[in-house]
Amino acid sequence: MNYQDFFQSALDQLRDAGNYREFAELERHRGAFPTALCHNGPNDTPGDVTIWCSNDYLGMGQHPKVLAAMHNALDRTGAGAGGTRNISGTTHDHVLLEAELANLHGKEAALLFTSGYVSNLATLGTLGARIPGLTILSDALNHASMIEGIRQSRAARQIWKHNDLVDLEAKLAALPLNAPKLIAFESVYSMDGDIAPIAEICDLADRYNAMTYLDEVHAVGLYGPRGGGIAERERLMDRLTVIEGTLGKAFGVMGGYIAASAELCDFVRSFASGFIFTTAIPPAVAAGAAAAVRHLKTSIAERAEHKARVADVRAQLDAIGLPHIDNPSHIIPVMVGDPVKCKFISDTLLRDHGIYIQPINYPTVPAGTERLRITPSPVHSAADVDHLVAALESLWTQCQLARRSIAAQ
Amino acid sequence: MNYQDFFQSALDQLRDAGNYREFAELERHRGAFPTALCHNGPNDTPGDVTIWCSNDYLGMGQHPKVLAAMHNALDRTGAGAGGTRNISGTTHDHVLLEAELANLHGKEAALLFTSGYVSNLATLGTLGARIPGLTILSDALNHASMIEGIRQSRAARQIWKHNDLVDLEAKLAALPLNAPKLIAFESVYSMDGDIAPIAEICDLADRYNAMTYLDEVHAVGLYGPRGGGIAERERLMDRLTVIEGTLGKAFGVMGGYIAASAELCDFVRSFASGFIFTTAIPPAVAAGAAAAVRHLKTSIAERAEHKARVADVRAQLDAIGLPHIDNPSHIIPVMVGDPVKCKFISDTLLRDHGIYIQPINYPTVPAGTERLRITPSPVHSAADVDHLVAALESLWTQCQLARRSIAAQ
Numbered sequence: 001m002n003y004q005d006f007f008q009s010a011l012d013q014l015r016d017a018g019n020y021r022e023f024a025e026l027e028r029h030r031g032a033f034p035t036a037l038c039h040n041g042p043n044d045t046p047g048d049v050t051i052w053c054s055n056d057y058l059g060m061g062q063h064p065k066v067l068a069a070m071h072n073a074l075d076r077t078g079a080g081a082g083g084t085r086n087i088s089g090t091t092h093d094h095v096l097l098e099a100e101l102a103n104l105h106g107k108e109a110a111l112l113f114t115s116g117y118v119s120n121l122a123t124l125g126t127l128g129a130r131i132p133g134l135t136i137l138s139d140a141l142n143h144a145s146m147i148e149g150i151r152q153s154r155a156a157r158q159i160w161k162h163n164d165l166v167d168l169e170a171k172l173a174a175l176p177l178n179a180p181k182l183i184a185f186e187s188v189y190s191m192d193g194d195i196a197p198i199a200e201i202c203d204l205a206d207r208y209n210a211m212t213y214l215d216e217v218h219a220v221g222l223y224g225p226r227g228g229g230i231a232e233r234e235r236l237m238d239r240l241t242v243i244e245g246t247l248g249k250a251f252g253v254m255g256g257y258i259a260a261s262a263e264l265c266d267f268v269r270s271f272a273s274g275f276i277f278t279t280a281i282p283p284a285v286a287a288g289a290a291a292a293v294r295h296l297k298t299s300i301a302e303r304a305e306h307k308a309r310v311a312d313v314r315a316q317l318d319a320i321g322l323p324h325i326d327n328p329s330h331i332i333p334v335m336v337g338d339p340v341k342c343k344f345i346s347d348t349l350l351r352d353h354g355i356y357i358q359p360i361n362y363p364t365v366p367a368g369t370e371r372l373r374i375t376p377s378p379v380h381s382a383a384d385v386d387h388l389v390a391a392l393e394s395l396w397t398q399c400q401l402a403r404r405s406i407a408a409q
Numbered sequence: 410m411n412y413q414d415f416f417q418s419a420l421d422q423l424r425d426a427g428n429y430r431e432f433a434e435l436e437r438h439r440g441a442f443p444t445a446l447c448h449n450g451p452n453d454t455p456g457d458v459t460i461w462c463s464n465d466y467l468g469m470g471q472h473p474k475v476l477a478a479m480h481n482a483l484d485r486t487g488a489g490a491g492g493t494r495n496i497s498g499t500t501h502d503h504v505l506l507e508a509e510l511a512n513l514h515g516k517e518a519a520l521l522f523t524s525g526y527v528s529n530l531a532t533l534g535t536l537g538a539r540i541p542g543l544t545i546l547s548d549a550l551n552h553a554s555m556i557e558g559i560r561q562s563r564a565a566r567q568i569w570k571h572n573d574l575v576d577l578e579a580k581l582a583a584l585p586l587n588a589p590k591l592i593a594f595e596s597v598y599s600m601d602g603d604i605a606p607i608a609e610i611c612d613l614a615d616r617y618n619a620m621t622y623l624d625e626v627h628a629v630g631l632y633g634p635r636g637g638g639i640a641e642r643e644r645l646m647d648r649l650t651v652i653e654g655t656l657g658k659a660f661g662v663m664g665g666y667i668a669a670s671a672e673l674c675d676f677v678r679s680f681a682s683g684f685i686f687t688t689a690i691p692p693a694v695a696a697g698a699a700a701a702v703r704h705l706k707t708s709i710a711e712r713a714e715h716k717a718r719v720a721d722v723r724a725q726l727d728a729i730g731l732p733h734i735d736n737p738s739h740i741i742p743v744m745v746g747d748p749v750k751c752k753f754i755s756d757t758l759l760r761d762h763g764i765y766i767q768p769i770n771y772p773t774v775p776a777g778t779e780r781l782r783i784t785p786s787p788v789h790s791a792a793d794v795d796h797l798v799a800a801l802e803s804l805w806t807q808c809q810l811a812r813r814s815i816a817a818q
Contacts, residue, residue, distance in 0.1 A: 001587055001588065001589045001618060003540075003589070003620055003650070003673075004670060004672055004673075006540065006589075007670075007672035007673055007675070007676040008672050010539070010676060010679075010680075011672065011675055011676060011679065014679055020679065021495050021678075021679065023494055023495060023499035024497070024499060025499055025500070025501055025503075025504050026497060026499065026500050026501065027485075027486060027500060027501040027502075028485075028486040028487055028491075028500070028692075029485075029486070030483075030484060030485055030486055030487045033487060037501075039501055039504070051491075051497050053492070053496055053497050054491040054492050054496075054497045055491055055492045055493075055496070055497075055688070056489060056491035056492070060488070061487045061488040061489040061491055062487040062488070063488075066488050067483050067484075067487065067488060070483055070488060070693070071480060071483060074439075074476050074479055074480060075439060075476075076436075076437075076438075076439055077436060077437040077438070077439055078437055078439045078442060078470045078471040078476065078661075079469070079470040079471070079472075079475050079476060079479060079661050079662045079697050080465060080470040080657055080661045080662045080663055081657075081663070082437075082460075082463040082464055082465035082470055082661070083462070083463050083464045083465070084464075085432055086430050086432060086767060087462055087463075087464070087767045087769075087782075088433070088435060088460050088462050088463045088464075088765065088767060090432035090433060090434055090435065091434070091435050091436060091437070092434055092435065092436040092446075092448055093436075094434075095434050095448070114523050114524045114526070114527070114663075115523045115524075115527075115687045115688060116687070116688070117523070117527075117683060117686055117687035118523070118524075118526075118527065118687075121683075130419070131412075131415065143686065144682050144685075144686040145682075145686055145687070148561075148682055148683075151561075152557075152560075152561050178410055179410065180410045180412070180415075209410060211412055241412070246688070248489055248490075248688035249688070252487075252488050252489045252491070253488045253489045253691060254489055254490070254523075254688060254690060254691050254694075261413060261416075263413055263416035263417050263420065264412075264413075264416055266416070266420055267416040267419060267420060269430075270419075270420065270423055270429065270430065271419075273553050273554075273557055274526060274530075274557075276553075277526055277552065277553040277554055278524050278525070278526035278527075278554070279464070279524060279525070279655070279657035279658070279663060281663060282662060282663050282694065283437075284479070284693075285663075285691065285694070288488050356497065358495060358496045358497060360496075373496075
């Protein structure tokens with residue numbers, strides 16, 4: 001066995017299939033975001049680019065209140081937490097943030113994790129492994145972290161067709177009424193931008209005595225009067241057993257969490273390996289995230305501007321007939337449908353137009369649905385939008401890609 | 410199925426067994442660490458405590474260079490990374506830190522993860538799942554994150570007796586010479602503080618054509634002329650396939666990493682779900698960690714003071730006959746051997762002496778080996794040591810716990 005040859009050959013296969021990922025090396029300029037210096041630009045010449053694919057959806061990673069809270073926490077307490085939550089790593093900032101998040105979602109408690117990935121992995125993993133006889137009913141398009149958590153729990157698993165209530169009900173009805181069940185799904189699905197029928201899923205959960213687990217990572221901060229997500233907007237938060245969210249997207253920092261009953265949070269806190277055996281997030285990260293959550297509970301300006309900017313981009317894409325998935329969220333997937341062209345467009349946008357949009361290819365999305373996933377934000381100006389759309393228009397012509405019939409819109 | 414009752418009953422069982430964890434809520438005072446304000450002190454009265462159980466082993470979480478680097482990065486670039494490493498989340502600070510870590514361990518490349526937990530989980534999980542026919546030979550006392558990674562990979566697993574070369578060799582010899590194998594182990598084991606025979610394990614790896622995976626999370630920054638860990642101290646870094654480390658202990662911030670060949674790092678980068686589908690650590694965290702790594706490459710003062718302080722505590726414990734595990738590392742496990750007494754001593758230290766040491770009970774350590782795990786650091790003063798030892802002495806008398814025969818030492 002030659003290990004190096006094995007690794008090399010696996011990487012060569014990825015390259016041959018067009019699925020080898022190259023990372024853009026970016027350096028944001030505070031205050032100038034979405035502009036950033038790209039260190040590994042075309043011909044390895046560093047140059048400024050406009051980022052159009054960030055999950056810092058509202059630009060909160062640049063917000064003065066967030067930065068002030070982080071500076072302040074560094075000055076007050078230092079850098080790291082210095083331990084696991086159990087062994088000297090629970091700081092006052094963690095406790096305050098958990099209270100803020102429980103309040104955001106109208107739940108008794110919240111529990112922090114080092115990332116949204118780990119919150120899904122650890123919570124679903126622990127519930128699945130520890131509740132005897134639990135069946136987890138998982139939406140077919142759930143995120144990798146949920147799939148991993150469910151897989152690792154070794155609980156019985158039923159995958160229901162994406163957002164399909166008929167299929168979900170059939171699978172629920174086939175299980176004994178008194179058997180423990182958990183329906184795991186997302187509110188906003190990040191690659192297509194579609195939204196789950198949460199109320200109807202909760203109705204089914206009630207009817208079949210199931211718990212519900214809702215991943216709102218692409219919705220918290222963005223939807224609802226206080227940024228509590230789609231479930232808040234639709235006044236459904238009290239009907240969900242667990243709401244899971246992230247501090248690394250609209251809240252602009254890092255970390256993940258669940259909000260739920262005191263008992264459920266305490267259960268996960270007490271049994272989840274991925275929670276127990278890991279160093280807590282730095283107090284400054286917790287303080288920055290808490291500042292973002294607090295700000296977005298009362299300020300609606302960011303959400304209004306975000307919505308307006310998303311509508312602007314959609315309208316301009318429609319005006320020139322560029323195909324994008326028509327969805328009710330803030331995510332604009334512009335469809336290319338070919339991995340080589342998708343990468344070519346992305347490369348050309350960077351080289352000739354100073355626009356950075358990472359191509360989304362298989363396995364993140366199904367082959368044949370390769371796309372540019374555009375995420376407008378309040379920090380993009382009207383001129384940024386014009387520049388983006390003009391660049392896409394010229395590339396669509398150059399690549400001879402299909403357009404929608406403009407008359408048909 | 411009543412879910413709330415189920416959670417409540419599981420928590421009650423933990424409480425009845427004495428294994429329910431209560432977290433101390435701490436607020437460090439920058440510059441005054443190891444002193445911190447304990448918000449949930451005895452009778453819920455906040456009060457200052459001296460922390461004696463932190464994994465911020467060198468106090469780098471308070472180091473001016475680390476804090477300056479974090480402040481600077483916040484001012485330069487903002488709060489979060491804003492995306493996964495592939496989708497706009499690779500910043501210049503991540504790339505610089507990975508180069509710093511590759512250099513630290515004398516390897517071609519390094520790869521960052523959101524935590525040490527995730528680095529073990531993702532790397533062992535990916536190697537185990539992706540290398541056909543791989544057998545992972547795992548030390549019996551490996552950390553939970555390694556165990557989880559191996560379990561989740563579903564690779565064949567052989568558990569060898571802790572630090573036992575005879576048992577390891579027997580298990581290696583029983584496998585076909587040409588079959589792929591990975592020996593996974595730690596350098597410093599964090600609960601007993603003992604150290605693995607790394608050279609001899611590498612000899613066996615060579616003889617039986619196995620890769621080696623060494624977790625150095627309790628050693629990086631602390632051992633070796635540049636803080637590269639036990640493998641650096643023993644000039645063995647080039648013999649290890651993978652060295653795994655953390656930025657959340659001696660380096661004082663947060664995050665985990667592996668250092669290895671360019672191909673191996675690229676392989677894990679390309680296939681590990683726990684690396685791909687998660688938001689990158691904030692650039693300020695990466696910058697702070699890089700400053701700590703850089704500083705400890707040239708400054709030996711922290712390591713010298715650390716060693717001296719550990720020796721002081723050991724000598725004073727010996728002088729009064731308090732039983733602690735005699736090991737060659739910086740971790741001082743003072744053995745109590747009873748969960749109720751262990752918690753009582755910890756509570757009393759906090760209430761009557763302003764000393765915070767979390768009790769370590771089952772399942773973190775085997776029942777009957779309950780302990781106080783003391784981690785002296787350069788920021789503890791001679792007066793802190795005197796105060797600690799005097800408090801322990803009075804409690805040992807009060808609890809009528811066994812002492813070593815002082816004459817026998």
